[in-house]
Amino acid sequence: MANGNRPNIVYILADDMGYGDISYLNEASKINTIHLDRMAREGMAFTDAHSSSAVCTPSRYSILTGRYNWRSALKQFVLFGYDAPLIEKERMTVASMLKEAGYRTACIGKWHLGLDWSRSGDNKEDVDFTRPVSGGPVEHGFDYFFGISASLDMAPYVYIENDRVTAVPDSFSQNPDPMQMWRHGPVAPDFKHEEVLQVLTQKVLDTLETNRDEPFFIYFPLTAPHTPILPSEPFQGKSGTNSYGDFVLMCDDVVGQINAKLEELGLSDNTIVIYTSDNGCSPRANYSELLQVGHNPSYIFRGTKADIYEGGHRIPLIIKWPAGIQAGSICGETVCLVDLMRTAAELIGYQLPDNTGEDSVSNLPLWRGEPLAAPLREAVVHHSIDGSFSIRQGRWKLELCPGSGGWSDPVPGQEPADSPPIQLYDLTQDIGERRNMWDQQPEVVERLRTLLISYIEDGRSTPGARQQNTGVDDWPQLARVRR
Incomplete structure (x- = not known):
């Protein structure tokens, strides 16, 4: 091209936005998402898309590297604001590939x-903020970075x-009320939590102009609707929910502003705008309060952020x-956010x-509406916050844990004593993942387990040399x- x-x-x-929030x-x-709905009417909406993990740091690793998060040094949970870089120094990212092109x-x-902060002491929080920060976006293929180290509820601010x-x-x-929760930590004089989303959005609009x-490739990881939940005054009470x-x-x-700017600049026709979420909605959204007004961020799916269940990923x-x-x-x-790397490569004719x-796996045939002789993906692997695995192939989903692997009941370590060690669900008949068929379909369990083991041991799930x-x-x- x-x-x-x-x-x-x-x-x-x-x-942390759920499938059911759009x-x-x-x-x-x-919740009437008029700008996202318009974007869907003018483009393509996916009904079986997944993040590689049910929590944020791992998902971001997969998006930018095209590699499952559990292949990295992070085998469970997430990083915090002072933690060291996760992306390996020599690893190609979507950004470095596109920059080279x-x-x-x-x-x-x-x-x-993760970032390499300059330390002023032995404690990782003893940071000399007057010195450069290394290991961040500009060392992983981005010409420009403006943003924050981790989640908006994680120091340093x-x-x-x-x-x-x-x-x-x-x-x-200071730590305010639970819906506006953020951790104690140092704050810069130009940093106000309630203004961060607007500041970042303006930077994106300016970058589009420049x-x-x-x-160009602009990667815009929002700070919302993750905690602290801080809608600005024009939006307070607007949804009729909470x-x-x-x-x-x-x-x-924000989506509306970006698409309007692209139209203003005459760039809309040949700009690919992708909107997605790093995982499912967090319980911090107050599900019980939302359900009282008839809204479920997880839609018809079981679980929430952190879980191996569909609501997690x-x-x-x-x-x-x-x-x-x-x-x-x-x-x-069935597609996965890990697919961005190879999709972008095929888009520009780059040989990875x-x-x-x-x-x-390249999703470009799907974007173009090409008929498929077989599914693009042989299978997709999921991962929960505690590191539990799941593998999905067609109608079958095998979960290698007795419970949610996350924050929903049954939480890890508190499963009923008679819980089977694994779970198998037929998603065509049981999208809510309530009828465990592990003892009725032993051949399916064995086939999926064997496939997952091969993916792990081969260091890859796509054709190519072992890694x-x-x-x-x-x-x-x-x-x-x-086992």
């Missing part, structure tokens, strides 16, 4: 993949531009590309080396897969 014809890419990643995807939604690349928003904080902290935060004359619903509408408005995915995607398309094919994008996983391959959750 000639450089002048290469599409721009804007990747908007919501933080009214286009949920006929019973009480002539794209201008920018990361604006929540990084949450500073903006980082490229490799420097924009202001040295001069105070410490890069209008050359192909403050979480209002915050979802604020995210929807089945996420909204909407893609608009007028020059390449037919308006009003619906795709029911064997040690890159080991679990990524090495990072870190040890004997963490406790892996024992459940192999």
